[in-house]
Structure formats: C-alpha cells, structure tokens
Amino acid sequence: GQNIDQPTEMTATEGAIVQINCTYQTSGFNGLFWYQQHAGEAPTFLSYNVLDGLEEKGRFSSFLSRSKGYSYLLLKELQMKDSASYLCAVKGGYQKVTFGTGTKLQVIP
C-alpha cells in the first residue's frame, strides 16, 4: 500500500520562501508529483521527480530523495495567489497515483 504524509496547514509571508515537505512509504515507486489546488478547483500539475535531486521551474522547485522516501516543494517569492492546497502524489505500480491529503498554504501580506 501507499502512505503519504504532509503537513495539514502552513502560513507564510508574501515575498518569502516556503518549503512543503512530503514523506512517503510505498510498495512501488515510479515517480512523485506535486499539484496545486485552489479552493473549489481541480488540481493543476506543478512538478514531477523520478530521480534524486532538485528540479527547478521558475519560482517553484521540487526535491526528491528516494532512499529517504522524502520530497519537498519549494516556493520562492511568494505571492498572494499562491494561497492554495499543495498535493504530494506518488505513482506506484502500473498507473495508480496516490495523493496525500494536501497542505493548505496561506500567504499573508
């Protein structure tokens, strides 16, 4: 089975940097995704990691350590529009993707 843990809520200040952690225990691993979900909307894809290391995409970066079962999403230069839930999701065997419960990020002025 799959077990994914991430903090429930975080608060950060506009313009700052925030790191959202995700730990996972899975019976198979074929990659880890991060999605952003604004309230009442569908999840939108942010990043994908399958090898260890850091993937950078603009203000967003994602890191993976497969040996530690650990990932983080780093958001730089926070903007008010970044207030959303951030979902960590692991692709296990075949095509099944298991999502964590999400981290609700509130960006304050």
Place this chain on the structure above:
Amino acid sequence: DTGVSQDPRHKITKRGQNVTFRCDPISEHNRLYWYRQTLGQGPEFLTYFQNEAQLEKSRLLSDRFSAERPKGSFSTLEIQRTEQGDSAMYLCASSAPGQGPDTQYFGPGTRLTVL
C-alpha cells in the same frame, strides 16, 4: 479550450436515486482516470482506463459504482442508489504515455450532493 471537460459541474440528488457523470478527456490522451475528493482530503483513486479497457478499479469502489469508456474517448461514471456518503467532488483526469512523466491533467470536477 482543449482541456478535460466534465458534465454536469454540479448535481444535487435525493438518496436512492441514480446519477451519471460524463468526462471528455484531452483528445490525444488514451488514459483516463476517475477520482473522488472530499473536503480536506486529496483525490482518492477510483478507476483507470487505457483506451476502452478498464485496467484497475479501487477496492474501495462498491458495486453501486460503475464506469465505462465504450469507444475509448469519453467516459461515464454511474452511481446507483446514491447514499449521503457519496457526496463529494468527482474528478476525471487524462494522460498520454510517451509524453514525459505521463502527467495526469484534471477536469473541473462534478460536485455531487446527496440529500
């Protein structure tokens, strides 16, 4: 817009009624997924199609739930004899193998309320 579309966006029904939702994936995507999401939770996998074949179905999915993708394009999810616990957002996603990490792209969802 060529994204994933879902219909209806909202559905209110009485307990015991049957409901059917439709999902139209991105046109070149041959993989289609259904998820259910309740407040404060991440999407929960329900089932997955590759073309018209249903390849995986969650053990959590009771016999009241059925999904089809008859021509390998759009899909329908039917819930029979709805219960109040079925109230949730039902999300559809699609993906295409061979395009990088086979990322799933989500539709806007159908919000079901069972009274």
